[in-house]
Amino acid sequence: MGVDLHVHSTASDGSATPTRLVELAGEAGVGTLALTDHDTQEGWEEARRAAQATGLDLIPGVELSLEYEGGMHLLVLWLEPGPGPLQDRLEWLRLQRDERNTRILDNLRQHDLVVTAEDLMEEAGGGSVGRPHIAAVMVAKGYVPDISTAFDIWLARGRPGYSTRPRLAPAEAIGLARESGAVPILAHPHTLGINRAEDMARQLEELRGYGLIGLEAIYAAYHRHEREGYIDLARRFGLVPTGGSDYHGSYKPGIGLGVGYGDLEVPETVVDELAAHIG
């Protein structure tokens, strides 16, 4: 059975409902699926209910953006929804996210691009709102031809619409994840923007020192040689090489749940290796 440890639902910036994700997993032959919405576990209850009648092994998770000069994302798997050290911080993160969205809309308005809070609520369908939703509204209003152009011209770091937000520091996030009994994984490591092998080594040493368990080596967007390189790297630093599609539905066209661009294969053994660290 297939494994996909990184997917987003309508609870954050995916276009598929939690129920639909469970259906898609069935269609793709995925036996183990982790729900990893940004900063929220609001999709969990629905996904759990949808998965009940199926044989799907569903893992509760979350994806966090950490304080780091490039982009550092942390997947936290087996994070039990409800109160807990990291769980309690998610509310604060969502508040920061909302305030940041307001600043982005203000920035865009200064360039006569009008996206309202109501537009965003409608686009997000009640889930947590992020930049992909803002981009989608910009496309719908004809300001840009597609979502990736919206990011390139307006919403990416350093572009006129961009606004930053407070994030958890890597040590704090990884520490809270472990205190919560969950398993922290460095997502899509290329976004760290580190090119030199010795710099990457130093960074991974540091994160492992905080309690990092896995490295997302088998990422949908990576070529085969990149995956092999990251798998080697993970093993060298005692990290579990994990994998996932980062499925967002229509917000990231071309990527299929469980299959990525068609060549995603995450071994089931990875799940057991990770699960050994729960608790």
Ligand SMILES: [Zn+2]
């Ligand atoms: Zn990410």
Ligand SMILES: [Zn+2]
């Ligand atoms: Zn993601």
